[in-house]
Amino acid sequence: MPELPEVETIARLIRPRLEGRTIEGCEVRWTRTLGGLSRPAFARAVVGARLARVWRRGKFLVADLEQGGRPAGALVGHLRMTGRVHVEAAGFDPGPYLKVRLALDDGTSFYFIDVRKFARLCFAEESASLLGELGPEPLSPEFTASWLASALRGRRRSLKPLLLDQTFVAGIGNIYADESLHRAGLHPLARADRVGTSRAAVLHREIRATLAEAIEREGSSFDAFYRTPEGNPGRYQDQFRVYGRTGAPCPRCSAPIARIVVGQRGTHLCRRCQKR
DNA sequence: ATCCTATCCTGGCTGC
DNA sequence: TGCAGCCAGGATAGGA
Numbered sequence: 001m002p003e004l005p006e007v008e009t010i011a012r013l014i015r016p017r018l019e020g021r022t023i024e025g026c027e028v029r030w031t032r033t034l035g036g037l038s039r040p041a042f043a044r045a046v047v048g049a050r051l052a053r054v055w056r057r058g059k060f061l062v063a064d065l066e067q068g069g070r071p072a073g074a075l076v077g078h079l080r081m082t083g084r085v086h087v088e089a090a091g092f093d094p095g096p097y098l099k100v101r102l103a104l105d106d107g108t109s110f111y112f113i114d115v116r117k118f119a120r121l122c123f124a125e126e127s128a129s130l131l132g133e134l135g136p137e138p139l140s141p142e143f144t145a146s147w148l149a150s151a152l153r154g155r156r157r158s159l160k161p162l163l164l165d166q167t168f169v170a171g172i173g174n175i176y177a178d179e180s181l182h183r184a185g186l187h188p189l190a191r192a193d194r195v196g197t198s199r200a201a202v203l204h205r206e207i208r209a210t211l212a213e214a215i216e217r218e219g220s221s222f223d224a225f226y227r228t229p230e231g232n233p234g235r236y237q238d239q240f241r242v243y244g245r246t247g248a249p250c251p252r253c254s255a256p257i258a259r260i261v262v263g264q265r266g267t268h269l270c271r272r273c274q275k276r
Numbered sequence: 277a278t279c280c281t282a283t284c285c286t287g288g289c290t291g292c
Numbered sequence: 293t294g295c296a297g298c299c300a301g302g303a304t305a306g307g308a
Contacts, residue, residue, distance in 0.1 A: 001301065032284090059302080080302050082286085116285040118302070132303095157278065166303080173302070225287095264280080265301070 002079040003059060004138070004171030005214035006226055006234065010085055011056040013229045017087040018051045018063065018110065025103035033099040033114065035122035035130075045073060045123045046102065058134045058170030061085070062127050074127035076120075077112065082225045083119030086111040115225070134170040138207050143169065149200035152192040159195065160188035161263040163207075172207070175220055175243045178268045180207045182242045182250075187276040188262050188269055213239065242268035 002010070023046050028039045037045070049065035049072050056062065061077040077085070086092065089108050094101070100112040100121050112121045124130045136143045148169075155162055162168050163177040172180070181188050183206035186199065195203065219226060219234030227233055237244075241251050246259040250270035260267050 003302095078302080080284095081300080114285095115287070116301090118284060155277090161279090164302085174300095266299095 001081045001173050001175065002083065002219070002226055003173035003176050004056075005176070005211055005236065006219035007056050007059050007061055007079065007171070008215050009218045009228055009234065010079075011054055011061055014085060014087050014110075015054040017108065018054050018104075020051070021108075022050045022105040023047055023102050024105050027101040027103075028099070029101075030099045030114075030117060032117065033112065033119065033121055035120045037123060042123055046075065049073075051075075057127075057131055057137070058166055059173065060131055062131075064127065073123055073125045074130075076122050076124060076127050076130040078120045079114070080116070080118035080120070082115040084111075084113040084225070084227060084229075086113065086229050086231075133167045135166065135168045136170065138169050138171060138211055143204070143208075145201040145204040146197075148204045149195075149197045152195050152200055155192040157192055158189045158262065159186055159192055159203075160265075160267060162192050164263070164265070169207075171211070174265050174267075175240075176207075176210055176214065178243045179241060180210045182268075182270060182274060183210060185273050185275075187274045188260075188267050190276050242270060244268065 026043050026047055028034065028042065031039055034042050046065065049067050051063045052066045053064045059078060063075040065072045065074055086094065087108055087110050094111045094113055097113050097115045098111060099114050102110040104110060122130055159181060160177050163172050163180065164174065180203065184203040186195065186203060214220060214236040217235040218228055218232065220236040221227065221233030242257050245257045245268060247256050250257055250273060253270065253272045255270055255272040257268055258271050
C-alpha cells in the first residue's frame with residue numbers, strides 16, 4: 001500500500017512535471033473520488049489554476065494552487081490502497097480504472113487512477129482542512145527520540161495500532177509498522193506506556209531508518225498495485241524482514257515469522273526477537 | 277481513552 | 293476450467 005515512502009517517491013517524481021503548470025481542463029470519471037464536491041464545482045475550482053507547489057504530508061499528496069499569482073486552495077490526494085498517479089503526454093492509455101484526469105498547459109495530463117475506488121483527490125480552500133490532525137512527520141527534526149519516549153509514556157494502547165494512528169505519527173502504514181517493530185525488537189501488542197526510554201530511542205531510530213531506506217529504493221511493490229509515476233515497481237520489498245514472510249526464517253534469528261491479527265490488520269513478527 | 281465493527285471496493289486467491 | 297466465496301486493507305464513523 002502506498003505509505004510514506006511510496007508517496008514521497010511519487011511526489012519527487014511528479015513535482016518537476018507539475019510545478020508551474022496550469023490546469024486547462026478536467027475529466028472526472030468517478031465523482032466519489034472527489035470526496036463530496038460535484039464535478040462542476042470541482043472543475044470551477046481547479047480549471048485555470050496554476051500548480052504552484054507539490055508536496056507530501058503523511059500519506060497525502062498536496063498541490064497548492066494559485067490563480068493570478070494568489071493562493072487559490074489546494075488539491076489533496078490520498079491513494080489509500082490502490083491509487084496511482086501518472087503525468088503523461090497525449091496518447092497515454094490510463095486503462096479502465098482512471099478516475100480523474102487533469103489536462104495541463106504543456107499538453108501533458110495528470111492521471112489519477114484507482115482500482116478499488118477508495119482513493120481521493122479533493123479540492124479545498126485550505127489544504128489543512130483535509131489533512132486533519134496529523135502527528136509529526138517521522139523524518140522531520142521535530143520527531144525526536146525524546147518526543148517519542150514521552151508520547152509513548154502517555155498511551156496505554158498497543159504499539160502497532162498506535163504507529164498506524166495518523167494522529168500519533170503521520171505516514172506509517174501496515175508494512176512499515178511491522179518492519180520497524182521487528183527491527184526495534186518490539187512486540188506489536190506491547191503496551192506503549194511500558195516501552196522505556198532506551199527502547200523508545202531504538203524504535204525511533206528504526207522507524208527513521210526503515211522509512212529512509214524504503215525511500216531510497218522508491219518504496220515497496222509487493223503486489224500489482226504500487227508503481228512509481230514512471231511505471232516502475234519499488235525495490236524495498238526485497239528488504240522485508242517480516243512483512244508478507246509468514247513461515248519464512250527471521251533474518252536475525254531464523255525462527256519462522258508468525259502472522260497474527262492486530263486491530264483487524266495482518267501483522268507479521270518474529271516471536272523470538274519480539275517479546276511482549 | 278480505547279476498542280470493535282461496519283463501510284467502502286475489486287482483483288486475486290482458495291477450495292470444491 | 294469454472295465458479296462461489298473469502299480476503300486484504302486506510303480511513304472514518306458509530307457504538308460499547
